[in-house]
Structure formats: C-alpha cells, structure tokens
Amino acid sequence: MKKIYLFFMMLFASALAYGTNFSVAPTRFVLRIDKVATNEVYVSNNTQKPLRIETHIESDAEFGSGYNLNSNIAVFPKVIGIKPGGKQVVRFRVKPGKNMEDGEYKSYIVFKEIPPEIKTMGEKKKSGDSTTNITIVTELGISIYGSIGEEILKGRVENFKGNFRGKNLEINFDTISEGNTSFKYKYVVEDERGNILNEGKAGISPRNGKKHIRLGISELIKFKGNSVKIKILDQYDNMLHEEKVKI
Structure with a gap:
C-alpha cells in the first residue's frame, strides 16, 4: 500500500x-x-x-x-x-x-x-x-x-498605477520603507463628490526595504466610465498617495 x-x-x-x-x-x-x-x-x-x-x-x-x-x-x-x-x-x-x-x-x-x-x-x-x-x-x-523602544515609521509610495482591466480596478505601487517599522497600507476609493465607494487593506511593507504591492478591486464595475480618486494611507491614516483614475 x-x-x-x-x-x-x-x-x-x-x-x-x-x-x-x-x-x-x-x-x-x-x-x-x-x-x-x-x-x-x-x-x-x-x-x-x-x-x-x-x-x-x-x-x-x-x-x-x-x-x-x-x-x-x-x-x-x-x-x-x-x-x-x-x-x-x-x-x-x-x-x-x-x-x-x-x-x-x-x-x-x-x-x-x-x-x-x-x-x-x-x-x-x-x-x-x-x-x-x-x-x-x-x-x-x-x-x-x-x-x-522607539518606532520610526518612515517611507514613501513610488510608481503608483491604477488601471481598470476587464471587471477589476488594478492598483500597483512600490513601497519604500526607511524606518524600523513596517507600513500597514490601507486604500480608499472615492467618487468625484468624496463619497467612499470601496476601502480595505492594501498590504504590508518590509520593516526596511522595497516591496511591490498589487491588488484588484472588483466591486466598482457599476461605476465604469467615471473618474475615481484612489488614496493610499498608512496604519495611522496618514495620506501617502492620492491619484485620480478613470475606470
């Protein structure tokens, strides 16, 4: 056997x-x-x-x-x-x-x-x-x-891209962490009036270094043809990146 x-x-x-x-x-x-x-x-x-x-x-x-x-x-x-x-x-x-x-x-x-x-x-x-x-x-x-001890949250978002492909809004960006603590990213998608259409967790950076983060959002198909604002925030709700994207 x-x-x-x-x-x-x-x-x-x-x-x-x-x-x-x-x-x-x-x-x-x-x-x-x-x-x-x-x-x-x-x-x-x-x-x-x-x-x-x-x-x-x-x-x-x-x-x-x-x-x-x-x-x-x-x-x-x-x-x-x-x-x-x-x-x-x-x-x-x-x-x-x-x-x-x-x-x-x-x-x-x-x-x-x-x-x-x-x-x-x-x-x-x-x-x-x-x-x-x-x-x-x-x-x-x-x-x-x-x-x-002391936590230092320091870094930035680079090479941000938001594209609507098929039925999904794809978000890609590089995270650069230069402190001694990781970023716990959140995303918020708003319409042109500032109403929140979708939000959630976007990923976690290394303690120190670079990492590529990619996520897809499928709940926005009914807003296709409109422009939305995508915000990337850290765990303390500090704004790291904001960009308007047409879906």
Missing part, C-alpha cells in the same frame, strides 16, 4: 478560511514587547473527528528575517488534541531579548495538523496494483508583530 500525505498549505492566509479542518483566532497580534506579555489563541476543530495539532515558529523573509521573534516566543502546549467540534486555548509568551534594537519584529506561529495513521486490512490486489490513501492536512500561520 502506498501512502501519500497531501499537505493543504494555507500558511499566512486568513485562518478562518472555509474548508479547513481547523480555524485559528485571532489571526494577527500587534504587541509591545518592552516587558513579558502572555496572549491566548483559540483553535477550533471544524470536523467530526478528533484532531491533533502541533505548533512551531517561523520567520518572515519578506519582512526581514533578521528581525524575528523566533527565540522570544514560547508556545504552550506545543501539541494539543481537540475533540470533534471542540475548541482549545493555546497560549504564547513573548519576552524581549537582550540588546534588541528599537523597532518592530515579526514571526509566525504555525499550527499544523498531525495526520492520523492510515491502516488498510484484508485487501487483495492483483500484481502491480496499489492503493493510494490521501490525507488532507491543514496548516495555518498567524502573524505576531512585536515592537520595542
């Missing part, structure tokens, strides 16, 4: 996505780590079978792998069992390290389902035949941002 484990990778996406064997909430923590802090995560079993889930810590290379909290985070328990339809609390503690530079750090806590043992009994096969068992394994990651 051939055993194949198909890993259903859902890392770093919304942990409340439909169709996963378990869900995790909250999906993001933004913390001050000047002193030790303990937080709780709720893990829910979305199936009618028992689940076992293990955890580990990963850094984010796009954010800046050298600015991680891998050695600062302790998760307990590291392995949990959840009954069908049940919920389990997992706690994690974040403590500041020695000689940490001021600014923001980031890591992921990854929750990974431990696949059950698969057994096949009493099967008779012709020569050359094989049986394949596929197990769908859910793996989810939540973001942990930790800041210490």
